[in-house]
Amino acid sequence: MFKRLVDLNEPEISIAIFEKSAQLGAGMPYSKAGANDEHITNVSGNEIPELVTSVEEWIQTLPQNILERFNIKPDKFNDYKVMPRLLFGMYLTAQFELLQKQAEEKVIPVKIHLNNEVVDIIDRPEDNKVQVKLAEGQVFEFDNVVVCTGHRWPKKSEGKIPGYFDSPYPPAKLEFKVNHAVAVKGSSLTAIDAIRTLARHNGHFKDSDNNKFTFELAEGSEKFKIIMHSRNGMLPAIRFHLEDPHLLKDSILSEEEVEKNKADNGGFLSLDYVFDRNFKEMFKEKRPEFYEIIQNLSMEDFVTVVMNKREHKAAFDLFKAEYLEAEESIEKEESVYWKEMLAVLSFAMNYPAKYFSAEDMLRLQKTLMPLISIVIAFVPQSSVVEMMALHEAGILEITAVGDDSEEEPQENGGAIYRFTDESGTKQEQYYETFVDCVGQPHLSYRDLPYKSLVDMKTVAQAKIKFRREEKARKALETNDKVEAGNDGNYYLNVPGIAINDNFQVMNSLDAVNERIYMMAVPYIGGYNPDYSGLDFCEAASERIVKSLLPN
Numbered sequence: 001m002f003k004r005l006v007d008l009n010e011p012e013i014s015i016a017i018f019e020k021s022a023q024l025g026a027g028m029p030y031s032k033a034g035a036n037d038e039h040i041t042n043v044s045g046n047e048i049p050e051l052v053t054s055v056e057e058w059i060q061t062l063p064q065n066i067l068e069r070f071n072i073k074p075d076k077f078n079d080y081k082v083m084p085r086l087l088f089g090m091y092l093t094a095q096f097e098l099l100q101k102q103a104e105e106k107v108i109p110v111k112i113h114l115n116n117e118v119v120d121i122i123d124r125p126e127d128n129k130v131q132v133k134l135a136e137g138q139v140f141e142f143d144n145v146v147v148c149t150g151h152r153w154p155k156k157s158e159g160k161i162p163g164y165f166d167s168p169y170p171p172a173k174l175e176f177k178v179n180h181a182v183a184v185k186g187s188s189l190t191a192i193d194a195i196r197t198l199a200r201h202n203g204h205f206k207d208s209d210n211n212k213f214t215f216e217l218a219e220g221s222e223k224f225k226i227i228m229h230s231r232n233g234m235l236p237a238i239r240f241h242l243e244d245p246h247l248l249k250d251s252i253l254s255e256e257e258v259e260k261n262k263a264d265n266g267g268f269l270s271l272d273y274v275f276d277r278n279f280k281e282m283f284k285e286k287r288p289e290f291y292e293i294i295q296n297l298s299m300e301d302f303v304t305v306v307m308n309k310r311e312h313k314a315a316f317d318l319f320k321a322e323y324l325e326a327e328e329s330i331e332k333e334e335s336v337y338w339k340e341m342l343a344v345l346s347f348a349m350n351y352p353a354k355y356f357s358a359e360d361m362l363r364l365q366k367t368l369m370p371l372i373s374i375v376i377a378f379v380p381q382s383s384v385v386e387m388m389a390l391h392e393a394g395i396l397e398i399t400a401v402g403d404d405s406e407e408e409p410q411e412n413g414g415a416i417y418r419f420t421d422e423s424g425t426k427q428e429q430y431y432e433t434f435v436d437c438v439g440q441p442h443l444s445y446r447d448l449p450y451k452s453l454v455d456m457k458t459v460a461q462a463k464i465k466f467r468r469e470e471k472a473r474k475a476l477e478t479n480d481k482v483e484a485g486n487d488g489n490y491y492l493n494v495p496g497i498a499i500n501d502n503f504q505v506m507n508s509l510d511a512v513n514e515r516i517y518m519m520a521v522p523y524i525g526g527y528n529p530d531y532s533g534l535d536f537c538e539a540a541s542e543r544i545v546k547s548l549l550p551n
């Protein structure tokens with residue numbers, strides 16, 4: 001967002017940035033709040049949005065102690081490599097400083113407020129202003145506010161129940177020795193973060209002479225184990241070579257196309273249309289033989305075919321096979337095209353998703369999103385190697401827990417995990433240590449930490465209209481997120497607040513607020529269902545800046 005405003009060089013703007021930590025740029029994932037030295041990005045320099053200098057250039061400027069700390073050899077580093085997240089955070093901080101210099105040269109007034117937490121945002125429509133209130137009590141007034149507060153991990157039981165963690169962040173809290181099995185809820189990138197930290201404190205990895213990477217338990221941790229729990233017992237897919245490192249960002253549907261499809265489809269964007277346009281059609285020219293296979297498959301059929309293939313293989317066998325496939329893809333610089341296209345689809349669907357009917361949104365949530373979340377994790381190779389070493393040492397396992405698993409924190413510590421296993425048998429297991437690693441929760445609009453926005457009804461619950469009454473009535477019987485609106489229509493409540501295409505917040509009458517923009521992903525998960533990364537920040541900030549200063 002800052003880069004876009006600086007690039008714009010608009011004489012009338014001045015910028016104020018409020019950051020609750022002491023560091024600009026790194027944010028949560030790339031600072032100590034979200035990473036240790038062992039945690040790495042899942043994107044490389046060539047896949048991230050352009051900033052001021054490239055990662056490769058910046059690496060050449062680093063002092064020896066940083067290079068040694070992160071085991072980086074500048075002559076061997078290139079923009080195709082993933083990197084330690086803390087190092088990436090340093091890069092982002094350095095880029096922020098360069099942008100501040102650019103702003104200075106362009107005489108753009110910029111005021112940075114470090115160590116200042118925003119605790120409330122108060123809209124003042126009567127004088128067309130917005131107020132920002134800090135924890136210390138000061139209040140500032142602006143024409144516009146863009147909320148870029150990123151991730152938030154609310155605590156429910158952590159801190160009150162020993163051995164119970166609502167998230168693995170900051171990861172320093174998992175730097176302890178245990179001599180028992182640890183339950184990890186989740187099996188994707190967040191779980192991998194927890195596993196990499198716990199493993200380092202209960203043993204060590206060894207790169208032996210015959211190129212075999214192994215793990216050995218430390219003394220006192222002989223009974224240490226990690227049991228991952230996921231709905232379907234599947235592991236995420238692995239990073240491969242991308243044909244287009246920016247994932248065909250230009251392929252998203254134009255506004256005219258969305259409007260035309262809505263007009264043809266009772267006022268709703270059709271999920272089948274998006275699946276055809278942003279997925280199936282992508283193969284026509286590039287992979288005609290694959291297109292032949294999928295051209296007549298519905299979205300549901302396609303997901304069933306792919307999921308069946310995964311389900312019939314033991315999770316770690318498939319993980320190993322996908323690792324080899326990914327290695328070959330990187331070596332030959334050849335994409336695993338259907339996976340790349342699924343990432344393209346996920347990105348392309350993000351903005352127009354709010355125009356789906358509730359029926360399509362439910363199909364998306366139930367069918368396509370579980371597959372997308374597996375495929376676009378893009379697990380970095382070094383994480384895979386560590387997980388395989390842990391599995392081979394008998395320390396890492398995965399259990400399928402179905403859709404109705406639940407954990408019950410225990411007053412004296414840990415949690416009981418209840419679930420139905422693959423054979424349909426109810427299971428109950430006590431764990432002294434439990435780490436919830438399901439990833440960034442989609443937060444409800446009531447969780448918004450800026451109470452005035454909720455109390456003054458500046459923001460509203462995100463909801464999506466049903467197209468067919470009979471379907472809505474049926475859904476109403478079993479789904480507590482379905483409700484009848486005052487206007488006679490039925491709605492599906494989706495997580496977070498309502499926003500328009502420019503990320504401006506909307507009230508319950510669908511009136512757009514011209515002053516306040518929301519791009520913090522935990523609060524807009526319903527209308528933006530993509531698993532957002534840096535690419536989202538780039539795309540969202542572009543829309544925001546165009547709306548802020550249309551000329």
Ligand SMILES: Cc1cc2nc3c(=O)[nH]c(=O)nc-3n(C[C@H](O)[C@H](O)[C@H](O)COP(=O)(O)OP(=O)(O)OC[C@H]3O[C@@H](n4cnc5c(N)ncnc54)[C@H](O)[C@@H]3O)c2cc1C
Nearest residue numbers: 018019020027028029041042043117118149150151533534
């Ligand atoms: C653990 C983790 C790893 C990830 N790794 C990758 C990856 O490898 N590649 C990728 O593309 N994406 C990754 N992501 C996705 C991530 O969403 C984006 O990369 C990016 O960090 C989002 O940027 P942001 O500015 O929206 O949020 P953040 O990076 O979270 O930054 C938000 C900033 O706002 C500050 N803040 C929060 N609340 C307040 C307040 N009330 N007042 C003042 N300041 C406040 C925070 O201190 C922070 O500095 C990862 C996410 C997580 C959680």
